[in-house]
Amino acid sequence: MLKLTDKPVTAVATHIHWDHIGGHRYFPDFYAHADELDWLNGKFPLSIETIREMVVDRCDLPEGFCVSDYELFQGMPIKVLTDHNIIDIGGREIEVLHTPGHSPGHLCFWEKAGGYLFTGDLVYKDILFAYYPSTDPEVYLDSLEKVAALPVNSGF
Ligand SMILES: [Zn+2]
Numbered sequence: 679m680l681k682l683t684d685k686p687v688t689a690v691a692t693h694i695h696w697d698h699i700g701g702h703r704y705f706p707d708f709y710a711h712a713d714e715l716d717w718l719n720g721k722f723p724l725s726i727e728t729i730r731e732m733v734v735d736r737c738d739l740p741e742g743f744c745v746s747d748y749e750l751f752q753g754m755p756i757k758v759l760t761d762h763n764i765i766d767i768g769g770r771e772i773e774v775l776h777t778p779g780h781s782p783g784h785l786c787f788w789e790k791a792g793g794y795l796f797t798g799d800l801v802y803k804d805i806l807f808a809y810y811p812s813t814d815p816e817v818y819l820d821s822l823e824k825v826a827a828l829p830v831n832s833g834f
Pocket residue numbers: 693695780781799
């Protein structure tokens with residue numbers, strides 16, 4: 679297998695939706711928020727058939743990909759994250775922000791020193807998914823207001 683680095687690698691997904699954890703099996707060291715641990719342990723709120731339909735409908739799949747082989751990743755994180763945890767990635771500190779609404783344990787990652795905010799599925803240019811049974815539009819708005827107050831570097 680091709681390696682990009684000899685340093686330890688830890689996967690930290692913003693949340694445990696199928697389109698964010700599909701590669702977690704390649705990264706056994708991963709972190710997640712406590713509110714989504716059940717989803718990693720057999721209690722994801724959608725059936726595997728529904729998830730496979732979403733994979734086909736929403737993804738640009740590579741040639742030869744067989745959706746019937748797709749399995750939802752299941753496993754336990756090596757660390758359970760909470761709001762305001764700090765992740766040190768070697769000279770850079772990333773603050774974990776619990777931003778529920780899109781999903782109960784959704785996380786954003788904030789590097790205060792550079793003013794960088796990684797928003798995952800909280801903020802993006804498209805239809806915001808806040809209408810599933812596991813979403814909460816009112817909490818979603820609270821999370822948007824939480825990150826909107828940050829002095830984000832918009833100098834791109
Ligand atoms: Zn999502």
